Amino acid sequence: MVTAAMDLTFSPADEEFRAEARAWLAAHVPRVPLPSLETAAGFAAHRAWEAELAADHWSVVSWPRRYGGRDAGLLGWLLFEEEYWAAGAPGRVGQNGIDLLAPTLLEHGTPEQCARVLPPMASGEVVWAQAWSEPEAGSDLASLTSRAVRADGGWLLGGQKTWSSRAAFADRAFGLFRSDPGAERPHQGLTYLMFDLRAPGVTVRPIGRLDGRPAFAELFLDEVFVPDEDVIGEPGQGWRIAMSTAGNERGLTLRSPGRFLAAARRLVGLWRARGCPEHARERVADAVIGARAYRLFTYAAASRFLAGGRLGPETSMNKVFWSELDLALHETALDLLGPEGEEADGAWSQGYVFALAGPVYAGTNEIQRDIIAERLLGLPKGRR
Amino acid sequence: MRFLPDAEQRAFTDSLGALLTAADTPAVVREWSRGEHARGRALWARLAKAGVFGLAVPREYGGAGRRPVELALAFLELGRHAVPGPLVETVAAALLLDAPPHAARFLPGLVAGEVPVTVAPPGGPALDGDAAALRLAPTPGGLCQATPGPVRASLDPARRLTPLVPDGAPLRTDPPYERALVWARLAVAAQALGVGLALLDRTVAYVGQRTQFGVPVGSFQAVKHRLADARTALEFARPLVLGAAISMRPADVAAAKLRACEAAYGTARTALHLHGAIGYTAEYDLSLWLTKARALRTAWGTPEECRELVLADALGEVNP
Numbered sequence: 001m002v003t004a005a006m007d008l009t010f011s012p013a014d015e016e017f018r019a020e021a022r023a024w025l026a027a028h029v030p031r032v033p034l035p036s037l038e039t040a041a042g043f044a045a046h047r048a049w050e051a052e053l054a055a056d057h058w059s060v061v062s063w064p065r066r067y068g069g070r071d072a073g074l075l076g077w078l079l080f081e082e083e084y085w086a087a088g089a090p091g092r093v094g095q096n097g098i099d100l101l102a103p104t105l106l107e108h109g110t111p112e113q114c115a116r117v118l119p120p121m122a123s124g125e126v127v128w129a130q131a132w133s134e135p136e137a138g139s140d141l142a143s144l145t146s147r148a149v150r151a152d153g154g155w156l157l158g159g160q161k162t163w164s165s166r167a168a169f170a171d172r173a174f175g176l177f178r179s180d181p182g183a184e185r186p187h188q189g190l191t192y193l194m195f196d197l198r199a200p201g202v203t204v205r206p207i208g209r210l211d212g213r214p215a216f217a218e219l220f221l222d223e224v225f226v227p228d229e230d231v232i233g234e235p236g237q238g239w240r241i242a243m244s245t246a247g248n249e250r251g252l253t254l255r256s257p258g259r260f261l262a263a264a265r266r267l268v269g270l271w272r273a274r275g276c277p278e279h280a281r282e283r284v285a286d287a288v289i290g291a292r293a294y295r296l297f298t299y300a301a302a303s304r305f306l307a308g309g310r311l312g313p314e315t316s317m318n319k320v321f322w323s324e325l326d327l328a329l330h331e332t333a334l335d336l337l338g339p340e341g342e343e344a345d346g347a348w349s350q351g352y353v354f355a356l357a358g359p360v361y362a363g364t365n366e367i368q369r370d371i372i373a374e375r376l377l378g379l380p381k382g383r384r
Numbered sequence: 385m386r387f388l389p390d391a392e393q394r395a396f397t398d399s400l401g402a403l404l405t406a407a408d409t410p411a412v413v414r415e416w417s418r419g420e421h422a423r424g425r426a427l428w429a430r431l432a433k434a435g436v437f438g439l440a441v442p443r444e445y446g447g448a449g450r451r452p453v454e455l456a457l458a459f460l461e462l463g464r465h466a467v468p469g470p471l472v473e474t475v476a477a478a479l480l481l482d483a484p485p486h487a488a489r490f491l492p493g494l495v496a497g498e499v500p501v502t503v504a505p506p507g508g509p510a511l512d513g514d515a516a517a518l519r520l521a522p523t524p525g526g527l528c529q530a531t532p533g534p535v536r537a538s539l540d541p542a543r544r545l546t547p548l549v550p551d552g553a554p555l556r557t558d559p560p561y562e563r564a565l566v567w568a569r570l571a572v573a574a575q576a577l578g579v580g581l582a583l584l585d586r587t588v589a590y591v592g593q594r595t596q597f598g599v600p601v602g603s604f605q606a607v608k609h610r611l612a613d614a615r616t617a618l619e620f621a622r623p624l625v626l627g628a629a630i631s632m633r634p635a636d637v638a639a640a641k642l643r644a645c646e647a648a649y650g651t652a653r654t655a656l657h658l659h660g661a662i663g664y665t666a667e668y669d670l671s672l673w674l675t676k677a678r679a680l681r682t683a684w685g686t687p688e689e690c691r692e693l694v695l696a697d698a699l700g701e702v703n704p
Contacts, residue, residue, distance in 0.1 A: 005390040006453055008630050014385070075385060268698045276699075285691035288698045289624070289639045296623030299387040307388065317616040366605075372615055373608035377588050382603030 008299065010079070017072060018079045024058060025087035034090045036350065038213035043127075043169040046093035050124025060098055060122045063106075067114060068122030074252065074302050081256035086265070096166055097121045097128030099253045101174045104192070108233040108241050116229075117194070129167035129197065131175030131219055132242075134160060139367050139384075141176070142186040142239065146221065148177035148193060155179070155231070157195060157224040165361070167217035168206035172196050176238045183236070190238035194230040201225070211344055211353045252302060252311065254362060255322045257295035263329050263351070264291035267336075270348075274336050283332040290325040297321070313375035316368035323358030323365060330355045387623070389457065397457050400434055404465035410669045416468035417541035421515045424468055425500070431467070432497025440478040440567055445491035447478070452567070456574040456629040463578025463648075466672045468542040470502040470512045472571040472684060477501040477520055479564035480527055486555055490518060504548045505568070505684050506561070509536065513546025522561060526554030540675035541666075562634070568684045569637045573625045573644040576680040580618045580648030583655040583673045587611065591658055601658070610654045617647035635697030642690035645681045652677035 010018070034049065035042035053059035054068055062077040063069025072080065092098065102121060105114050120126040137144035146159025157177055167173060174194045183189025197204055201224040206214030233241045264287045271277070271284045297318070305311060330352040334341035341349060359365045373379045389397065407427050416424045431437065439455040441447025448454070455475065462471055474494060480503065481490045493499030502516040513519050513532030521530035530548035538545050588611060591602030601607055621644040628640035652674045656663045663670050681687065 005386070006388065006393070006626065006630055007386050008627060010385050265698075265702055268695075269702045272699055272702065281695065282691060285642075285694045285698075288694055289643055290620075292627075292636075292639060293620040293624050293643060296387065296627040297620050299385065300623045300626075303386050303388045307386075314619070317619055320612075320616055321620055366609070369609040369612035370605070372612035373602075377584075377608075377611055377615060379588065379592060379608050379611065380600050380603040382599065382605065382608075384605065 008296075010075075014075065014079060017076055018083060021058065021061075021080050021083040022087070024056060025083055025089060028052060029087045029089045033088075033347065036213060037091055037093050038168075038209070038215040040169060043093060046090055047124045047127060049090050050092070050094050050127075054123040059094070059124070060102070060118075063102070063118065063122065067118035074305060077253070078256060078258070078298065078302060081258035082261060083258070085256070085258040085262035088262070093166065094121060094124050094127055096130050096170075097126070097174075100130060101128055101194070103253070104232060104241060104244060107244060108192075113229070113232070126172055127166060127170045129164050129170035129173040129217070131161040131164050131167070131173040131195075133163045135162055138163075139364050142190075144176060144178060144190070146175075146177050147181070148179040148191050148226070148235075150179075151225065154225055154227040155191070155193065157193070157201075157221045157226060159221055161219040161221070163207070163216050163361075164219050165216045167197060167204055167219060168214035170197060173219065174232075176242055179235050179238075187239040189236055190242075191235045192232040192238035192241045193226050194232065195221075195224055195226045199224050209353065210356065252298060252305070252315070252318070255318075255326075257291065257298045260291040260294050260322065260325055260329070263326075264288045267329055267333055270333055270336050277336070280332055280336055283328065283335075287325070287329045287332060290321075290328070294318075294322055294325060313371050316363075316371040316376075319362060319368045320359075320365045320372075323355075326351075326355040326358050387626070389453075389626075393454065393457055396435075396454060397461060400431075400436070400458060400461045401464070403430060403434060404461060404467065407465070409465045409467055410672055413466050413468050413542045413672050416515075417544075419514060419535070419544070424515070425497075427467065428469060428497045428500065431462075432495065436462070437474055437478075437497055438495040440475045441491050441495050442482065442487075445482075445487050446495040447491065452570060452629040452632055453626065455567075456570055456625055459571045459574035460578040460581075460625070463575035463580075463676075464582045466542070466579070466582065466676060468512075470500065470510070470516055472568050472575065473502040473511055473516075474500070475571045476503045476505075476564040476568040476684075477518070479567050480520060480556070480559045480561070483556060483559075494518075502546070503564075504530070506565075509533075509545040509547045511546070511683075512544050513548060514544055519546075519548055520555075521548040521550045522559075523550045523554065526557035527559040528552060528554050538675075538679055540679040542672065542676065543679050565684065566632060566634050566637050569641045569690075570625070570629055570632070572680055572684045573621075573628065573637065573641040576641075576648040576677065577618065577621055577625055577644040579673050579677050579680065580614070580621075580644070580651040583648070583651045583670070583677065584611065584614050584618060586670055586673070587614075587651075587655040587658050594660075607658055610658065614647070614651040614654045617643075617650055621647040633697075635693045638685065638690035638693035641685055642687050642694070645677075646687070648677040649681050 034045040037046040057070050060069045061072040061080045065071050134144050148155040176190045179191040180189030201222040203220040205218040207216050209215040333348040412423045436458045438447035439451045443449050500516045501518045502510040503520040504510040519530045521528050528550035530550045533547035536545040594601050624640040624643050628636040662668050
């Protein structure tokens with residue numbers, strides 16, 4: 001007969017790790033929230049927080065110890081994130097690099113690149129921006145036209161990138177460039193490169209997001225030299241390499257369940273503080289359930305991953321789910337706050353502005369739904 | 385932490401799925417809806433042999449011990465194949481009857497599928513009272529046996545609603561209603577998830593074949609995105625159901641019940657719409673799942689009741 005071997009409990013070692021994280025966070029999380037990381041002062045404060053995390057190996061717990069991590073693996077990361085967000089710790093200014101570039105480097109980079117790039121990323125000494133989108137290449141990213149032209153000992157970048165998150169204040173950027181304009185198909189002949197945002201030929205023009213804060217920027221590139229050592233993987237293979245990043249981004253590491261569990265708990269607290277009004281009852285309950293569903297879905301995916309499976313197109317469901325959950329949760333909070341919710345500097349309104357972008361970035365939810373329909377459900381391809 | 389069905393659980397699910405695929409359940413459902421129970425009973429006997437009715441019953445009475453995870457996995461398959469009958473009620477009855485002397489008297493027959501049982505949920509008619517050999521009704525004095533009144537039609541023709549009239553002295557004066565309700569809710573949640581998955585599968589197949597404007601309608605983005613949303617809702621309900629089966633906390637089960645039933649019902653709406661007029665006919669088998677998705681939403685716990693449990697639990701976890 002069958003046995004109930006499914007298990008949602010954690011080992012004593014996992015629990016010990018969780019307790020250690022909790023204790024460290026209780027002692028270190030700033031009591032007064034840091035200024036918005038989309039301002040110069042806030043960016044600097046968040047960078048200092050990254051250094052404080054890194055000093056005790058808490059900034060990148062899943063990474064190998066030699067690069068600044070704790071070898072805690074995916075499960076350790078999930079537990080850490082639950083504690084991190086429950087503790088009300090600051091947003092992570094290093095997230096683009098840590099969650100998008102680092103997994104790619106660990107998989108496709110050379111040991112030299114990892115040793116050179118990862119430790120200063122872990123400490124916040126170098127903060128990374130992403131350089132994917134272009135004015136004419138958004139959802140159809142493979143139609144990008146920014147160039148990488150062969151030069152002596154490296155490449156010369158030219159063209160324009162946009163919606164580059166964190167670029168207003170960041171140090172370096174990573175992205176895709178067209179190195180072979182004669183390639184037969186749009187996603188061939190692309191190269192994945194890292195470059196310095198302060199290199200000669202780079203112009204950064206910050207863009208104010210909805211609240212006016214420069215959360216992203218345009219990048220104008222004019223013969224920007226990139227040495228060969230900053231090419232990730234083989235030239236021309238950039239699309240394949242970047243998609244392994246995109247799979248990661250949409251998968252488990254961009255938005256951990258811990259964020260939503262903490263936010264749902266805060267929402268319940270807000271609902272109670274406002275006298276448990278009837279109009280929000282259903283939405284508060286649904287936020288609690290949504291956060292729980294996201295957590296369990298993630299643990300199921302992590303279990304498959306730890307059992308040797310790969311994260312596939314099912315991660316597109318994650319992206320749609322968390323981005324909609326995040327928005328619904330913040331909208332409910334603003335409704336509970338009433339006219340007070342209009343004030344831009346509140347934690348909920350800041351979170352709301354951030355959540356508004358969720359359905360668009362990291363592959364729009366329409367692109368994700370196409371992936372779900374075509375690759376998971378097996379429906380025929382059609383016009384977008 | 386290993387939140388995946390193990391090899392034995394997968395084998396159990398697969399064999400149950402194979403049994404039900406071979407059973408031509410749509411024909412069984414249609415007969416059951418007319419009050420003809422012979423093939424339904426034969427199917428129940430095969431399910432009993434596969435161990436389905438012993439998953440909420442201790443070993444000493446012929447069961448497998450209480451195994452909520454396997455129960456959830458089994459009910460997912462029962463829902464997927466639209467199996468008719470008082471399935472959930474059998475689970476509730478197993479909990480309510482688990483005390484001497486009734487356990488030894490009734491539970492072995494329940495496990496063997498020989499004594500079909502139904503139980504009226506709080507305040508409602510019982511399901512399939514006409515097909516049950518043992519009918520249980522909660523009364524202020526305790527759990528009583530009951531005689532069935534005339535069958536009332538359900539929106540789901542396979543669910544035959546039967547008011548019960550309590551009969552005689554209570555079997556038990558203080559049965560574990562709350563516990564039975566949690567188990568029944570888990571079973572409905574899993575069943576609804578299976579119903580939703582079946583509706584999705586059938587609709588994906590249909591829109592892949594049906595052509596208009598010279599192409600399969602499933603190649604249109606408006607169609608794809610509705611199905612993608614249905615898949616997402618169902619796949620996020622699944623871990624809630626399995627997680628609830630592991631914890632068996634009332635609030636977790638309520639959350640699973642709510643979300644699985646909403647996902648199944650949302651999928652039913654999508655399935656109906658994407659099939660066009662053919663989906664709106666009783667003759668087309670899709671109707672067997674469409675109507676069940678609606679009925680399960682309010683069976684053994686309305687969305688409102690489930691949300692209340694979730695909120696009470698969540699408020700308890702937040703420091704004032």
